[in-house]
Amino acid sequence: MTTLDHRTLYRLPWTASDNVLSWLEPTNKCNLACDGCYRQNDGTHKTLSEIQADLDTFRRWRTYDSVSIAGGDPLLHPDIVEIVRMVVRDGHKPIINTNGLALTRPLLEDLKRAGLVGLTFHVDSHQGRPGRWKKKTELELNELRLEYAQLVASVGGLSCAFNATIYQDTVEFVPDLVQFAADHIDIIHSIIFIMYRAAITEGDFDFFSDGKPVKATPLVYAVDEATQRTDISAPELVGVIQQRFPDFAPSAYLGGTEKPDSFKWLFTGRFGFPKNGKESKVMGYVGPRFMEVVQNTHHVVKGTYLAYAPQWTLEAGRSALAMGVVEPGMRTIAANYARHLVRHPLDARKKLHFQSVMMIQPIDLLPDGRQNMCDGCPDVTAHDGKIVWSCRLEEYRTYGSLIQSVPKARGCGVASACGSTNCESKHGEHKPEKVA
Numbered sequence: 503m504t505t506l507d508h509r510t511l512y513r514l515p516w517t518a519s520d521n522v523l524s525w526l527e528p529t530n531k532c533n534l535a536c537d538g539c540y541r542q543n544d545g546t547h548k549t550l551s552e553i554q555a556d557l558d559t560f561r562r563w564r565t566y567d568s569v570s571i572a573g574g575d576p577l578l579h580p581d582i583v584e585i586v587r588m589v590v591r592d593g594h595k596p597i598i599n600t601n602g603l604a605l606t607r608p609l610l611e612d613l614k615r616a617g618l619v620g621l622t623f624h625v626d627s628h629q630g631r632p633g634r635w636k637k638k639t640e641l642e643l644n645e646l647r648l649e650y651a652q653l654v655a656s657v658g659g660l661s662c663a664f665n666a667t668i669y670q671d672t673v674e675f676v677p678d679l680v681q682f683a684a685d686h687i688d689i690i691h692s693i694i695f696i697m698y699r700a701a702i703t704e705g706d707f708d709f710f711s712d713g714k715p716v717k718a719t720p721l722v723y724a725v726d727e728a729t730q731r732t733d734i735s736a737p738e739l740v741g742v743i744q745q746r747f748p749d750f751a752p753s754a755y756l757g758g759t760e761k762p763d764s765f766k767w768l769f770t771g772r773f774g775f776p777k778n779g780k781e782s783k784v785m786g787y788v789g790p791r792f793m794e795v796v797q798n799t800h801h802v803v804k805g806t807y808l809a810y811a812p813q814w815t816l817e818a819g820r821s822a823l824a825m826g827v828v829e830p831g832m833r834t835i836a837a838n839y840a841r842h843l844v845r846h847p848l849d850a851r852k853k854l855h856f857q858s859v860m861m862i863q864p865i866d867l868l869p870d871g872r873q874n875m876c877d878g879c880p881d882v883t884a885h886d887g888k889i890v891w892s893c894r895l896e897e898y899r900t901y902g903s904l905i906q907s908v909p910k911a912r913g914c915g916v917a918s919a920c921g922s923t924n925c926e927s928k929h930g931e932h933k934p935e936k937v938a
């Protein structure tokens with residue numbers, strides 16, 4: 503675990519009403535069933551008028567740059583091309599979040615013509631993929647990731663990102679995925695690690711909705727007992743990465759609604775050259791000022807914070823070096839670049855690419871039952887004319903409201919005060935007669 507000090511990073515300025523993204527779900531239907539999924543697959547699609555109503559809800563509540571079109575898997579919606587046009591007409595950048603199974607070149611070309619800006623592929627080893635990719639390990643799936651990235655690059659003009667849900671048994675592969683992304687920094691513009699979370703029904707908490715006790719069992723992300731960790735954190739992943747890449751340096755974050763010093767979204771940006779036979783070359787990591795300048799300049803010029811930069815800007819690293827005037831991280835990158843060109847002068851002709859490594863740390867249940875969510879959640883979706891956390895939409899659909907978590911009373915009966923799972927070590931030997 504590395505020690506990250508939130509006061510030295512740039513706190514992203516995103517709020518509920520002034521953000522970078524909104525999360526549109528035109529379908530619940532999916533062709534996979536990932537372990538960490540938080541959407542009930544009832545096979546239904548929304549109508550185009552329902553989708554327009556969602557876009558109107560986003561417009562009613564906030565300003566934003568891009569729309570993540572997700573689900574389920576949005577490529578399964580029969581009108582996905584028209585949905586992309588609707589987002590463009592609404593004045594936002596459409597990004598499709600897909601597992602890629604249903605993607606074909608002709609469909610991708612149609613989506614690009616409709617105004618698509620980019621794709622985020624969800625690929626990891628807990629998806630139960632069929633066929634060639636059945637039971638493939640996290641690293642064996644790099645072959646699939648490369649296939650998707652090369653398909654997108656061959657169509658051109660589209661940004662390409664990958665996200666992977668990180669589980670207890672895949673934490674160790676994160677540095678390899680960071681290396682894989684660096685090797686293809688020219689066609690993979692972002693890699694996102696999302697930490698696995700689940701609602702443990704037989705765990706340390708009782709659940710309530712509007713004050714009434716409820717069972718979490720109906721929720722797609724409920725599990726009876728914790729068969730694996732549900733508390734992997736962003737600093738932990740940074741620590742694992744820094745064991746391999748000591749200079750790996752996050753620069754911006756979103757805090758938590760209960761713990762402002764937590765890293766709910768953690769952003770790391772870097773510039774470099776892709777692998778050309780021997781090795782890829784990362785020139786360095788941007789500092790906190792980089793994101794501050796980028797976000798606020800976009801807000802001043804466009805009126806919104808920036809979610810997805812146009813693909814051409816991601817390969818314009820040489821001109822970005824000028825930011826070294828105000829940004830120490832860029833100064834280091836410029837110095838490394840100059841030293842590199844002394845040894846490899848021909849590389850001066852090559853483009854310098856930008857890539858982000860993101861981490862998302864969903865809900866953290868605190869020992870006293872408070873729920874630490876992402877403060878300024880970019881992935882809000884529409885529900886009943888309101889904007890809600892998309893990771894908890896199922897609770898509104900199942901109970902009509904979010905569920906609260908209260909520590910279970912156990913052991914010496916003073917748990918309601920301590921709420922501590924290791925009651926015995928805190929309150930001495932278990933005194934069964936006192937159990938309420």
Ligand code: SF4
Nearest residue numbers: 864876879881892893
């Ligand atoms: S609050 Fe939930 S939906 Fe929003 S960014 Fe965090 S994990 Fe995603």
